[in-house]
Amino acid sequence: MTVVEKILARAAGRDAVKAGDVLEPKVDLAMSHENAALVINQFEAIHEGTGIEARPWDSSRIAIIFDHRIPAESPKTATNHKKIRGFVAKHGISKFHDVRGDVGGICHQILPEYGYVRPGFVVVGTDSHTTSHGALGAFSFGVGATEMASAWTLGYAVNIEVPATIKVVVKGDFAPMVGPKDLILHLIGVLTAQGANFRVLEYHGETIRKMTTSGRLAICNMSVEAGATSGIVPADGETMRYLREEAGVTDAITPVTPDPDAVYERVVEIDVSRLAPQIACPHTVDNVKDIGLVAGKPVQQIVIGSCTNGRLDDLAIAAGILRGKKVAPGTRMLVFPASGKIFGQAMDKGYIQDFMKAGAVVMNSGCGPCLGVHEGALGDDETALSTTNRNFKGRMGNPKSEVYLCSPAVAAASAITGVITDPRHA
């Protein structure tokens, strides 16, 4: 069995499963953000007229993290926040992260950071980038609000088809200024935006083994951009190190690894040793090009941060490039660390000062600029270069603008010049 087949077999109480089987796996963790407001509506609708009290199956397995619209940009959002806080208090949901500078942040960073996700878990989240948590060896996938309400009610996901798995084997060492973000952009370009639809991407190879959890999170995060149900890195020594040393997990952890005779739908092999920095051009994430083909393009807004590339190593790379330099006139730069904890660490290491002195605007940890809700909307005919994960038309709030996606190194090098710049030549 593949890793996901093993996880699902365990969660569904079966000895063995194969792709295509229909199961009802127990949910180990159910994550929502502000759209918990809609989940609560549907949860109450399910119970309506049954005479059964609307209580979640297990409040300890629910996580709610405010991140999409924080601090509230409108009375409507503030009222949604208030409603969710009431639900959290009523049902004693302890894995709740409110709008806070210390323990707040983006859901896909908070879950790993606080040790909420473990290898072998089945994780559902009302966010498509829930694929991120495969970085810790969990089967983690995005669902809509009604599907979440159903999971809150029953404690399992109804009628789940075991997805087929594509094995991705990555070898070679990255050149300087090239890294995990360039790999995942390249892979999405190879697979196309729907190439992994209904499938899992299981990552293997020496390059993945040597990669930190931060890099693996970036790769699993964007697996959904190839349509994948989930991305997953089988848990290894690095996973254990992260959970023990960074997430402070002290109880037993049981890694899950694929069988040698696991059945894969196909195998994709990638050698990153000659990979150039990659750019996803408007308006689809699979419109990926080597940086040489787009270098020199003027950009008005640079964005560094998000659940994809807002971790400490991402900020370290960007701060290192920007230190003692200035953001180009005519270009504005926004930095939003993925969590309050990372923000604090970046302050301690002086990265925040580097950004501020260079002229960047450092913002609270949240999703605002990435999805065009608030903060960092683009003007007509403006171009943004961003370390976030989507460049659909209108993604940063204006359908008459363009978004290019890149690594933190490319973003930082380009902030200094005001045009898309290869960090290897900066």
Next chain:
Amino acid sequence: MSKVIIKLEADISTDDIYPGRYMATVLPTETPQFCFANRTELNEKLRAGQFPKGSAIVADHNFGCGSSREQAASALKGYELTIVARSMSRIFLQNSINLGLNVVLCPGIEAEEGHDLDIQIDKVTNLTTGKTFETVRLPEARQVIIDAGGLVPYTRKRLMETVR
């Protein structure tokens, strides 16, 4: 019979269908007004409402890619449209089934705006061109949710069985 009122290209994202800035709106009665809000001509066409119930949107591959936001499905459902697409993203397809939006997977579909379609469970016939295209049937596991009228009534039924 379904009249094709909108024809769309491949990779229509849920950001296209329902932009992120309207995500604080969650009530199904309120979401339709923001459907295709970034594409003014489509938004206005839907809001004008000059089309019969069951009219169709025909789309190319990977319809509904991107975000899991359920508003994308509820906004379309508000207009009682049928979506015929060559393929759909997993989450959007599931959200549509869960909310009772009528979706049809038809890999070979060829149709233009103004064409009339006869949509059956196993095939779609373009009555204007006379061509017929096979559909991909949904797995039985999905069909039970459709048959129950969506995931809310389906889960309610399962909950009642559990308690009994």
